[in-house]
Amino acid sequence: MDQFFFAAEVLANGLMTGVMYALVALGFVLIFKASGVFNYAQGVLALFAALTLVGIQQGQIPFAHLINAAFGTSLHHFGWTVPAVLAIALTAGVMVALAFLIEKLVLQHLVGQEPIILFMATIGLAYFLEGLGDVMWGADIKTLDVGLPQGISDSIEGATAEWFGYGFFIDRLDIWATVIAALLVAALVAFAQYTKQGRAMRAVADDHQAALSVGISLRFIWVMVWSIAGFVALVAGIMWGTKSGVQFSLSLIALKALPVLMLGGFTSIPGAIVGGLIIGVGEKLFEFFIGPMVGGATENWFAYVLALIFLVFRPQGLFGERIIERV
Amino acid sequence: MKTKLTAFVLAGMVTAAPALADLVVPNLSYRTGPYGANGTQYADGFNDYFTLLNERDGGIGGEIIQVPECETAYNTEKGVECYEATKDTGALVYNPLSTGITYQLIPKVGVDKKVLYTPGYGRTSAKNGKVFEWVFNAPANYWDGASVAIKYLLEENGGDLSGKKIALVYHNSAYGKEPIRTLEELAAKHGFELNAIPVEAPGQEQKSQWLQIRRDKPDYVLMWGWGVMNQVAIQEAANIRFPMENFIGIWWAGSEIDVGPAGAGADGYKSLTFNGVGMDYPLYDDLKTHVLDTGKASQGGEHVGSAVYSRGMYAAVVIAEAIRKAQELAGTAQINPEQLREGFENLEISTERLAEIGLPDFGPEIALSCSNHGGSGMARIQQWDASAKTWNLITEFTEPDNEVLDPLIAADSEAYAKEAGITPRECN
Numbered sequence: 001m002d003q004f005f006f007a008a009e010v011l012a013n014g015l016m017t018g019v020m021y022a023l024v025a026l027g028f029v030l031i032f033k034a035s036g037v038f039n040y041a042q043g044v045l046a047l048f049a050a051l052t053l054v055g056i057q058q059g060q061i062p063f064a065h066l067i068n069a070a071f072g073t074s075l076h077h078f079g080w081t082v083p084a085v086l087a088i089a090l091t092a093g094v095m096v097a098l099a100f101l102i103e104k105l106v107l108q109h110l111v112g113q114e115p116i117i118l119f120m121a122t123i124g125l126a127y128f129l130e131g132l133g134d135v136m137w138g139a140d141i142k143t144l145d146v147g148l149p150q151g152i153s154d155s156i157e158g159a160t161a162e163w164f165g166y167g168f169f170i171d172r173l174d175i176w177a178t179v180i181a182a183l184l185v186a187a188l189v190a191f192a193q194y195t196k197q198g199r200a201m202r203a204v205a206d207d208h209q210a211a212l213s214v215g216i217s218l219r220f221i222w223v224m225v226w227s228i229a230g231f232v233a234l235v236a237g238i239m240w241g242t243k244s245g246v247q248f249s250l251s252l253i254a255l256k257a258l259p260v261l262m263l264g265g266f267t268s269i270p271g272a273i274v275g276g277l278i279i280g281v282g283e284k285l286f287e288f289f290i291g292p293m294v295g296g297a298t299e300n301w302f303a304y305v306l307a308l309i310f311l312v313f314r315p316q317g318l319f320g321e322r323i324i325e326r327v
Numbered sequence: 328m329k330t331k332l333t334a335f336v337l338a339g340m341v342t343a344a345p346a347l348a349d350l351v352v353p354n355l356s357y358r359t360g361p362y363g364a365n366g367t368q369y370a371d372g373f374n375d376y377f378t379l380l381n382e383r384d385g386g387i388g389g390e391i392i393q394v395p396e397c398e399t400a401y402n403t404e405k406g407v408e409c410y411e412a413t414k415d416t417g418a419l420v421y422n423p424l425s426t427g428i429t430y431q432l433i434p435k436v437g438v439d440k441k442v443l444y445t446p447g448y449g450r451t452s453a454k455n456g457k458v459f460e461w462v463f464n465a466p467a468n469y470w471d472g473a474s475v476a477i478k479y480l481l482e483e484n485g486g487d488l489s490g491k492k493i494a495l496v497y498h499n500s501a502y503g504k505e506p507i508r509t510l511e512e513l514a515a516k517h518g519f520e521l522n523a524i525p526v527e528a529p530g531q532e533q534k535s536q537w538l539q540i541r542r543d544k545p546d547y548v549l550m551w552g553w554g555v556m557n558q559v560a561i562q563e564a565a566n567i568r569f570p571m572e573n574f575i576g577i578w579w580a581g582s583e584i585d586v587g588p589a590g591a592g593a594d595g596y597k598s599l600t601f602n603g604v605g606m607d608y609p610l611y612d613d614l615k616t617h618v619l620d621t622g623k624a625s626q627g628g629e630h631v632g633s634a635v636y637s638r639g640m641y642a643a644v645v646i647a648e649a650i651r652k653a654q655e656l657a658g659t660a661q662i663n664p665e666q667l668r669e670g671f672e673n674l675e676i677s678t679e680r681l682a683e684i685g686l687p688d689f690g691p692e693i694a695l696s697c698s699n700h701g702g703s704g705m706a707r708i709q710q711w712d713a714s715a716k717t718w719n720l721i722t723e724f725t726e727p728d729n730e731v732l733d734p735l736i737a738a739d740s741e742a743y744a745k746e747a748g749i750t751p752r753e754c755n
């Protein structure tokens with residue numbers, strides 16, 4: 001019986017982990033949906049956003065290493081700290097500015113180019129942003145604290161212990177991540193459905209040329225979409241960074257989003273969520289049931305196997321738009 | 328970026344005009360990528376000690392030490408590229424701070440006749456100098472670490488671990504797998520149950536592993552982690568309320584950056600170490616005078632005194648002492664790698680010598696020989712005080728269980744010798 005409850009606990013935690021994966025996948029979906037660009041830099045955007053948030057919050061002087069090396073100074077901090085909410089708002093502002101710069105300096109010059117060229121540009125962008133983050137804020141591991149609770153939820157553990165005789169472990173951070181992801185998705189869907197800009201974004205996603213012909217500014221839409229993706233990256237960066245500290249391996253969380261995208265489809269916001277949940281649950285249950293028989297550490301590769309299986313039967317992903325090309 | 332540029336310029340200088348009269352000790356470092364935070368601190372400590380010797384003493388034996396840096400990003404291919412790019416610049420010794428890179432370099436250094444010094448990492452059985460002529464891994468290796476941890480737990484349990492459950496959470500790589508064989512032998516000897524739990528690199532997500540630990544309720548958890556794996560593991564252990572005093576990491580899971588993100592939750596966490604902690608050593612006065620205050624510290628000196636910085640500095644201390652010994656034996660200050668190898672094989676760093684250097688009780692005594700390239704293997708335990716944000720040493724240096732380790736090292740090194748077609752040397 002204990003084994004059954006443990007499997008249920010693994011399943012619940014898999015769902016929660018899936019939400020964390022979906023948070024990263026959402027950023028990919030938004031940009032791909034609106035511009036057809038697979039944004040390789042999405043993981044680095046999350047890292048850059050988290051680095052900037054901690055830097056602002058702790059009053060760190062950007063480019064301090066560079067300034068010190070050039071002028072022989074020993075500057076590090078302004079000497080103040082910024083409240084979490086204000087720091088998040090300022091970081092969101094930085095991400096909007098970054099989106100504007102990306103559009104101005106990169107995307108604008110590549111309008112009409114093949115998707116593979118745009119993909120290459122995002123690879124370059126990823127490495128540039130990683131280097132920029134390093135130079136701006138330093139390579140140290142930074143503690144991120146925006147007031148989110150962490151650790152076992154006593155109330156869930158107590159309640160499940162009383163009901164089933166087995167206290168479930170659910171991380172309070174994961175509960176928060178789930179709530180925030182739900183709010184984020186609801187806000188994104190509402191934005192896309194009920195606002196003028198949202199409808200323009202959907203029009204661009206459906207057909208660039210048609211959208212342009214009715215006067216929708218492609219530039220504005222791209223800046224807007226990259227800004228939203230930057231904000232989603234900030235949320236993902238906060239969640240993952242709270243857990244492990246903000247460090248350069250954060251950019252690798254993008255690898256966790258790829259199977260989610262393969263499974264859920266590159267163009268569907270609900271697909272990113274459902275894909276995340278399936279990957280989260282699938283990899284955790286596989287590790288639980290099969291992992292011990294094959295030496296463990298199956299999660300990284302099994303997520304891709306699971307995605308491949310779905311891909312074989314539904315190439316566009318669970319919720320992706322079916323690709324029909326008529327001759 | 329700045330470091331890369333510096334490394335590039337330095338590498339260019341070395342390539343353009345090899346200063347063969349200088350002592351060249353390339354620093355195969357990693358300041359970028361997922362492991363950059365650890366690599367940066369180690370590289371800074373390594374650089375700063377040689378800068379101190381250059382500034383204060385005019386080098387070693389009157390010879391300036393050059394430390395050209397090459398960025399490996401903890402990537403094995405890049406590490407080998409760095410080795411190839413620097414080996415013809417008069418390089419004496421390599422310390423790549425990566426078990427993966429070490430495994431690739433072991434056959435190469437034998438051919439190129441370069442010394443490979445891998446303190447506390449790399450291939451454990453390289454301790455057998457009869458087989459691994461060019462590799463040194465003093466003062467301790469992973470099997471020493473595993474044994475010292477179990478010895479500590481034996482002491483904590485009145486000498487009896489029978490019936491106890493010990494989990495090993497390990498980085499699923501050559502590095503992380505190193506202690507398994509030793510721990511299996513020790514489990515058989517002492518009657519504890521060992522459960523090895525792998526974590527896929529980089530280790531950002533470890534929920535499954537810690538749910539398993541919560542279910543199995545091991546008495547102790549040992550960890551062989553690196554990079555983000557350490558921070559996440561310590562956080563997850565705190566999340567499931569695993570008693571931190573029963574959680575012991577290897578020395579590579581025992582730095583300030585490993586425990587920082589978990590905050591107060593990391594209080595009481597323990598790790599092995601083979602070097603001292605903090606800045607309460609006379610050497611730091613000299614370092615301040617000659618390196619920090621003169622603006623010559625690597626990366627501005629912001630990591631001075633941290634656990635990983637101290638370990639990088641300690642590696643430089645051992646290399647510098649081996650160079651001194653080599654100069655003494657060769658009767659010349661301008662030594663070559665063969666002479667440095669002799670220096671390592673005759674190296675003796677006594678308690679008194681460490682005190683003279685300004686690092687009393689900083690590391691165990693080291694006495695190497697032709698057959699023993701790994702030293703005594705002594706290590707100690709440190710414990711994290713989250714409120715003071717300091718590591719405190721809680722044991723003296725302890726010897727590993729050589730009765731178990733020696734046959735394992737002999738077997739592994741002999742297997743390597745057979746595989747690589749090496750005839751072991753006859754020496755003591």
